[in-house]
Amino acid sequence: MPVLSDLGIAQAIVANGRWAVQLNWDRYLEPIDVVLGVPKGTAGASAPFATALAGWQSAHQLHVDGILGPDTWTVMRRALAPPDSLTGVVPAAMPPVPHGFDEIIRTFGDPRPLLEPDGTITSTSLARWERQILAPCPVAFPLTVGGAGQTIRSFQCHRRLVGVFEAVFDELDRRGLERAIKTWDGVFAFRAIRGDTHLSVHTFGAAIDLNAATNPLGGPGDMDPSVVAVFQHFGFLWGGDFHLRKDPMHFQYATGY
Numbered sequence: 001m002p003v004l005s006d007l008g009i010a011q012a013i014v015a016n017g018r019w020a021v022q023l024n025w026d027r028y029l030e031p032i033d034v035v036l037g038v039p040k041g042t043a044g045a046s047a048p049f050a051t052a053l054a055g056w057q058s059a060h061q062l063h064v065d066g067i068l069g070p071d072t073w074t075v076m077r078r079a080l081a082p083p084d085s086l087t088g089v090v091p092a093a094m095p096p097v098p099h100g101f102d103e104i105i106r107t108f109g110d111p112r113p114l115l116e117p118d119g120t121i122t123s124t125s126l127a128r129w130e131r132q133i134l135a136p137c138p139v140a141f142p143l144t145v146g147g148a149g150q151t152i153r154s155f156q157c158h159r160r161l162v163g164v165f166e167a168v169f170d171e172l173d174r175r176g177l178e179r180a181i182k183t184w185d186g187v188f189a190f191r192a193i194r195g196d197t198h199l200s201v202h203t204f205g206a207a208i209d210l211n212a213a214t215n216p217l218g219g220p221g222d223m224d225p226s227v228v229a230v231f232q233h234f235g236f237l238w239g240g241d242f243h244l245r246k247d248p249m250h251f252q253y254a255t256g257y
């Protein structure tokens with residue numbers, strides 16, 4: 001068991017207070033405490049946490065400093081769930097999956113007052129809606145943007161779903177499914193459903209399109225069933241299960257709509 005000096009512990013306490021916010025691991029403190037074998041409720045910015053973490057780092061061939069920074073967090077986030085089970089780390093503030101339009105607007109907000117009489121939206125109103133609902137979501141591995149070719153490490157989604165999308169991509173990463181995600185084809189888009197008048201779940205930043213090139217609207221597509229299972233685990237409805245018009249590139253955090 002490596003021992004941190006008093007100074008090392010003091011530095012780790014300060015650093016852990018900072019990283020808890022920056023890496024947002026504070027919300028996983030309960031499973032982290034379990035992994036470290038410290039009493040439930042042990043604060044991240046505390047001497048027992050830093051000491052236990054130093055031991056954990058040593059056992060995992062990591063640099064031993066008692067600090068849960070980016071390198072240690074990359075290894076630990078995978079340790080927070082058993083490797084063979086589809087449990088993931090359930091985000092703390094996951095909203096219940098809304099069912100039907102009324103619950104969707106209660107959960108994600110109502111853009112209708114911002115619409116013009118013909119159902120379109122001005123750039124000013126759109127910017128206002130985006131400010132109201134969107135927040136950046138970092139993802140565990142680089143995503144290739146469909147059609148554009150550049151890669152992204154984060155995207156804009158509904159602010160209440162940041163933890164949910166993050167957990168999905170963590171789980172895809174943990175299960176080695178990053179190669180099954182060929183392209184990222186968008187989350188937020190203010191649009192009516194094609195050929196229809198009502199608002200797409202993308203309008204709320206609550207749906208994601210993946211692998212669009214090989215999963216066109218109306219066809220069976222080639223979405224990996226393991227990817228579908230991960231999204232379903234976190235409450236998403238897969239467009240490949242739509243009854244009327246299959247949309248296999250599409251996953252949405254809403255049902256009955």
Ligand SMILES: [Zn+2]
Pocket residue numbers: 202207208209249250251
């Ligand atoms: Zn879609």
